[in-house]
Amino acid sequence: MHRGKGMKFVGDSRIPAEKKPNIPKDYSEYPGRTEAFWPNFLLKEWLVGAVFLIGFLVLTVVAPSPLEKMADPTDAGYIPLPDWYFLFLYQFLKYEFASGPYIVLGAFVIPGLAFGALLLAPFLDRGPGRRPFQRPIANALMLLGVAATIWLTWEAADHVDWEARAESGKIVETVEIDKEKPGYKIFKQNCASCHGGNLEGGNAGPALTETKKSVDEIKNIAKNGIGTMPAGQFKGSEEELQQLAEFIKSVSEKASE
Known part of the structure; x- marks a missing residue:
């Protein structure tokens, strides 16, 4: 039984009477607003990625990584230092409330709560607005996390004698x-x-x-x-x-x- 213009009634579904190929929309109908993912958008992404990769390679040549000599277990004066992206946790563990008998609190509980808050920020603030003042909870957690990370990293780096460390660790x-x-x-x-x-x-x-x-x-x-x-x-x-x-x-x- 035919019901509806160009439609066939099959069971409880409606399907087109004539099967047409799945042709994507003509993007020229929306100039400046959208474009095809392949190859237009993906090509732009590749170009930007290539520029950043070349810039990163240039930096590695101009300023090589400050490698140190091989680890020596007999060197009792050597103080290990983590990479820069872990310096804030390194500094945090120096405080009394996060070290010694409270090491579990400083190493797992507090960092876990901090990162968990950032993960939960989109669910805690589900407003439709995208402006900063329209998402106070998410933005406040983000700013607090960034500020704490920067300050702790600065404090950790400020207490290191980099010249003496480079001299003692030189190859x-x-x-x-x-x-x-x-x-x-x-x-x-x-x-x-x-x-x-x-x-x-x-x-x-x-x-x-x-x-x-x-x-x-x-x-x-x-x-x-x-x-x-x-x-x-x-x-x-x-x-x-x-x-x-x-x-x-x-x-x-x-x-x-």
């Missing part, structure tokens, strides 16, 4: 060291915690592979200290002190070859 040319020598065993017991297991230096002491001091000068420093190094660091006999000084001097001479 130095490694020198092959004979770790079976008696001098190295004495060095490991007395000096490795500050100067590194391979004499490469650390936060608490400079690299010894580049020292220009004589054997007697090295012995004097080991006993009496120098700069921030206090006296009495070496705990051994005169014979062991001589072996230590000769070992350090031999490594520095090998590094300068």
Whole structure:
């Protein structure tokens, strides 16, 4: 039975009497208001993405990542620091109410509530308006989160001695060291915690592979200290002190070859 203009009644549905191909609308009917996704819109997205990618690659060449030397478990003076996008959490864990016995509160509960509030913002403020003053709850949560992140990141970065950190973490040319020598065993017991297991230096002491001091000068420093190094660091006999000084001097001479 035919009912309606150009329609067929089939069961409880109505379908067109003639099957027509699914042809998209002619976008020229709406100039400046819309366009085809493929290829017009997607091509623009690709071009913008390519510009940002090239800019990012240029930055990586002009300002390379400040890589540090390999991790040394014997360097007791090294203070690990997270990447910049985690500095705000790093700073947050320094406060008394978020560290020590309250570490679970600072590491999981408070950050979870903060990020959860941002996720729930669209559901808490469901008004149809899109202007900032028409969505006070969502915008207030967003501004609070951004301000807290920026301030905590600034506080964390402001307390870091970046020059000293770069100096202690710089990559130095490694020198092959004979770790079976008696001098190295004495060095490991007395000096490795500050100067590194391979004499490469650390936060608490400079690299010894580049020292220009004589054997007697090295012995004097080991006993009496120098700069921030206090006296009495070496705990051994005169014979062991001589072996230590000769070992350090031999490594520095090998590094300068």
